[in-house]
Amino acid sequence: MLLSNEQIQQFRTKGVLIAPNILTESDLQPVIDEINDYVDRKAYEFFNKDKISSTFADLPFELRISKIYAECKEVVQEMDIMSMRGKAMHKFLSNSNLLDAVENLIGSEITCSPIQHLRAKMPNNACEEISGLQGVVPWHQDAGVTSEEAENSDIVTCWIPLLDATKEMGCMEVIQNAANKGYLEHISSKEYGTTIRPDLIPKNNFLVAECPKGGVVFMTKYTPHRGLQNNSNLVRWNIDLRFQKTGTPTGRAFYPDFPVRSKHDILQMANDHAQWSNNWEESIGNSKEEAFHPRVSKTKFSI
Numbered sequence: 150m151l152l153s154n155e156q157i158q159q160f161r162t163k164g165v166l167i168a169p170n171i172l173t174e175s176d177l178q179p180v181i182d183e184i185n186d187y188v189d190r191k192a193y194e195f196f197n198k199d200k201i202s203s204t205f206a207d208l209p210f211e212l213r214i215s216k217i218y219a220e221c222k223e224v225v226q227e228m229d230i231m232s233m234r235g236k237a238m239h240k241f242l243s244n245s246n247l248l249d250a251v252e253n254l255i256g257s258e259i260t261c262s263p264i265q266h267l268r269a270k271m272p273n274n275a276c277e278e279i280s281g282l283q284g285v286v287p288w289h290q291d292a293g294v295t296s297e298e299a300e301n302s303d304i305v306t307c308w309i310p311l312l313d314a315t316k317e318m319g320c321m322e323v324i325q326n327a328a329n330k331g332y333l334e335h336i337s338s339k340e341y342g343t344t345i346r347p348d349l350i351p352k353n354n355f356l357v358a359e360c361p362k363g364g365v366v367f368m369t370k371y372t373p374h375r376g377l378q379n380n381s382n383l384v385r386w387n388i389d390l391r392f393q394k395t396g397t398p399t400g401r402a403f404y405p406d407f408p409v410r411s412k413h414d415i416l417q418m419a420n421d422h423a424q425w426s427n428n429w430e431e432s433i434g435n436s437k438e439e440a441f442h443p444r445v446s447k448t449k450f451s452i
């Protein structure tokens with residue numbers, strides 16, 4: 150869906166835009182069906198190995214995985230875009246309603262960054278220990294988890310809920326009008342993960358970024374944000390994708406990026422699921438991740 154001039158202006162000045170009605174049910178449903186199939190497969194696999202007490206087959210999308218997770222955390226081990234490598238998800242990466250809006254923000258030559266995730270943020274009562282893509286995320290800028298070579302890349306984060314994301318469910322919180330400060334030093338601690346140095350976190354213009362299904366939260370790579378705790382009984386499902394101008398570094402050169410919209414290029418990987426999937430498989434197999442240097446400061450800082 151195209152953005153209005155007012156929305157584009159808002160993104161430029163505030164560094165964040167919550168835009169409802171970007172995606173339709175038929176854009177999202179194939180992705181949800183594919184995730185449901187994955188959860189179903191895992192449920193039967195674990196049930197047959199006596200790892201869980203039930204397949205929880207009668208529970209809906211927003212509940213089922215939390216019950217499985219409470220009994221067996223392994224269920225999320227391979228649950229991300231690059232490990233599932235599903236056909237519907239691959240197709241969604243070049244969804245035209247989404248790209249129409251992205252084009253309004255970064256122009257018509259668009260590359261899909263390999264920094265992309267599927268998150269099932271678990272209800273706080275699902276079990277005692279919740280971490281990674283299932284847990285809370287501390288204050289950060291996406292530039293803080295990207296290497297410095299992407300400094301000049303114009304990257305837009307698209308945070309896409311798969312059901313209405315409310316404060317109670319642990320939607321994001323964003324700091325508006327702060328992206329123009331550029332990169333803020335990040336530190337990494339065992340307890341908090343990678344986060345903006347606490348004394349550098351802006352003190353005002355907070356926005357709880359509730360977003361209805363079909364909507365998208367757009368952010369720049371310098372927009373400070375965090376993921377709140379899920380205090381509801383439901384799983385807060387979302388995907389977060391990043392798009393940027395083709396030809397600019399993604400900050401993860403060893404993972405596959407590919408053009409998804411262009412007036413000149415042939416969109417080969419966007420049209421070829423097998424090629425995309427193989428590229429991911431190979432680069433994960435080569436585990437070049439050791440070569441990845443996020444911009445986290447090495448200096449000690451206690452929080």
Ligand SMILES: O=C(O)CCC(=O)C(=O)O
Binds near residue numbers: 285306321377
């Ligand atoms: O989903 C969350 O809670 C945090 C997501 C995030 O940091 C991102 O999409 O960049």
Ligand SMILES: [Fe+2]
Binds near residue numbers: 289290291374
């Ligand atoms: Fe983020």
